[in-house]
Amino acid sequence: MKSYGEFCALARALDVIGDRWTMLIVRELLIGPSRYSDLTRALPGIATNLLAQRLRTLEETGVVASSEEPAPVSARVYFLTEWGLGLQRSLVELARWGAPLMAAGAGDDHNRGRWLVFAIMALYPEAAALPTQARFPTLTARIDADGDSLLLVSGSTGVRASVTNSDESAEVTIAGTSEQVFALLSGGCADTPARITGSADALRRLSELTSTALTAGHDPADLPA
Amino acid sequence: MKSYGEFCALARALDVIGDRWTMLIVRELLIGPSRYSDLTRALPGIATNLLAQRLRTLEETGVVASSEEPAPVSARVYFLTEWGLGLQRSLVELARWGAPLMAAGAGDDHNRGRWLVFAIMALYPEAAALPTQARFPTLTARIDADGDSLLLVSGSTGVRASVTNSDESAEVTIAGTSEQVFALLSGGCADTPARITGSADALRRLSELTSTALTAGHDPADLPA
DNA sequence: CTGCATCCGCTTCGATACTG
DNA sequence: CAGTATCGAAGCGGATGCAG
Numbered sequence: 001m002k003s004y005g006e007f008c009a010l011a012r013a014l015d016v017i018g019d020r021w022t023m024l025i026v027r028e029l030l031i032g033p034s035r036y037s038d039l040t041r042a043l044p045g046i047a048t049n050l051l052a053q054r055l056r057t058l059e060e061t062g063v064v065a066s067s068e069e070p071a072p073v074s075a076r077v078y079f080l081t082e083w084g085l086g087l088q089r090s091l092v093e094l095a096r097w098g099a100p101l102m103a104a105g106a107g108d109d110h111n112r113g114r115w116l117v118f119a120i121m122a123l124y125p126e127a128a129a130l131p132t133q134a135r136f137p138t139l140t141a142r143i144d145a146d147g148d149s150l151l152l153v154s155g156s157t158g159v160r161a162s163v164t165n166s167d168e169s170a171e172v173t174i175a176g177t178s179e180q181v182f183a184l185l186s187g188g189c190a191d192t193p194a195r196i197t198g199s200a201d202a203l204r205r206l207s208e209l210t211s212t213a214l215t216a217g218h219d220p221a222d223l224p225a
Numbered sequence: 226m227k228s229y230g231e232f233c234a235l236a237r238a239l240d241v242i243g244d245r246w247t248m249l250i251v252r253e254l255l256i257g258p259s260r261y262s263d264l265t266r267a268l269p270g271i272a273t274n275l276l277a278q279r280l281r282t283l284e285e286t287g288v289v290a291s292s293e294e295p296a297p298v299s300a301r302v303y304f305l306t307e308w309g310l311g312l313q314r315s316l317v318e319l320a321r322w323g324a325p326l327m328a329a330g331a332g333d334d335h336n337r338g339r340w341l342v343f344a345i346m347a348l349y350p351e352a353a354a355l356p357t358q359a360r361f362p363t364l365t366a367r368i369d370a371d372g373d374s375l376l377l378v379s380g381s382t383g384v385r386a387s388v389t390n391s392d393e394s395a396e397v398t399i400a401g402t403s404e405q406v407f408a409l410l411s412g413g414c415a416d417t418p419a420r421i422t423g424s425a426d427a428l429r430r431l432s433e434l435t436s437t438a439l440t441a442g443h444d445p446a447d448l449p450a
Numbered sequence: 451c452t453g454c455a456t457c458c459g460c461t462t463c464g465a466t467a468c469t470g
Numbered sequence: 471c472a473g474t475a476t477c478g479a480a481g482c483g484g485a486t487g488c489a490g
Contacts, residue, residue, distance in 0.1 A: 098238025
């Protein structure tokens with residue numbers, strides 16, 4: 001893309017990551033290091049030449065780096081540099097703004113369970129942003145949605161989620177489409193069609209957690225102390 | 226722009242504001258309500274038809290609204306809706322990531338003093354993010370840069386800046402190019418070419434303030450007191 | 451003068467095919 | 471698997487025109 005040519009922090013940031021697809025590539029690399037083919041699968045509709053060009057530009061600007069493993073299988077892995085990792089706050093904040101747009105449902109859009117990692121970061125504020133008394137309940141949850149498996153860990157320091165490839169279980173297991181899981185996590189839906197299993201106590205803590213989601217109620221209800 | 230067609234909060238946000246120029250239009254409206262011609266002047270290089278189309282789209286999606294004043298002079302004013310105002314955190318966070326790119330200087334880029342409003346929001350964290358002991362010094366400063374006049378107000382709750390058209394003075398007056406003012410505000414430059422006037426005590430508080438800038442350099446040089 | 455719409459050359463995007 | 475090559479379609483940038 002052509003530079004905006006403005007001496008402005010936002011414009012300069014957009015000169016680097018403002019191109020179409022670029023922020024979504026960064027999103028994928030924030031979820032985890034990826035190979036080229038992983039990215040093509042995670043970004044339905046991207047043209048292969050565009051992905052190649054974006055990755056080249058991102059490497060030139062120092063946002064992304066890659067490691068070539070000429071080992072048994074050729075495996076070039078792309079990952080964010082330290083500077084690129086600094087984009088997490090920005091992109092999560094954007095996702096937080098866009099999260100209400102998810103309430104309309106998935107429609108004909110593509111679904112990936114891994115994108116819930118981002119949705120979870122957007123739905124639950126950092127613990128530092130909470131009132132002193134408020135705390136997230138301690139809970140581990142396994143989420144199986146649209147082919148991806150996620151591990152959600154909630155504790156006093158906040159809520160974290162990551163993709164996992166292990167099939168170990170957690171206190172709660174949630175299975176469904178990512179649309180169903182999102183509706184559940186965003187705090188509505190007592191009658192969710194997602195399939196949830198776990199002990200009564202764990203389910204209670206899950207309910208406690210989802211009630212703190214940022215897009216949950218318009219009224220700033222207090223968290224249970 | 227074509228929708229990404231992804232059931233993802235970030236992708237849906239970018240469906241609304243991901244187009245070229247769109248975030249910069251929102252930036253201008255975050256700085257303050259603007260007329261069409263204000264926007265063309267504040268966005269050097271934008272094609273007039275593009276601006277018109279972006280504004281139309283932003284109105285359709287509910288980010289921007291406009292009021293027609295069929296008064297003496299025709300004056301349609303564009304401003305952000307409540308939802309659009311919610312973009313401030315996201316864009317400031319992006320600007321915060323991009324701020325280090327300003328250290329290289331302005332080069333041939335266009336300059337506008339008003340963009341410093343955004344730079345200031347990026348450079349100084351919200352007071353809530355500060356350690357309990359740390360506090361911004363109380364200070365008012367007037368900034369004259371590249372044809373725009375800004376009023377900076379620092380207090381225990383944080384640092385705020387806005388464009389002003391009055392010519393009243395403040396405790397400190399800073400004049401120079403936006404490049405010079407940015408260098409000063411980002412905490413480096415003991416020997417800034419910007420012209421600073423004010424009482425010795427006010428200058429000391431200015432120095433105290435700039436030393437808290439997020440990109441505050443490797444060497445926290447003090448300002449001349 | 452402000453607030454656009456129209457037209458045109460050029461770049462970029464999207465889709466598919468092809469190669470090391 | 472990890473890209474490059476190609477080509478029609480869409481979008482952008484710049485100039486101009488024009489109505490209120």
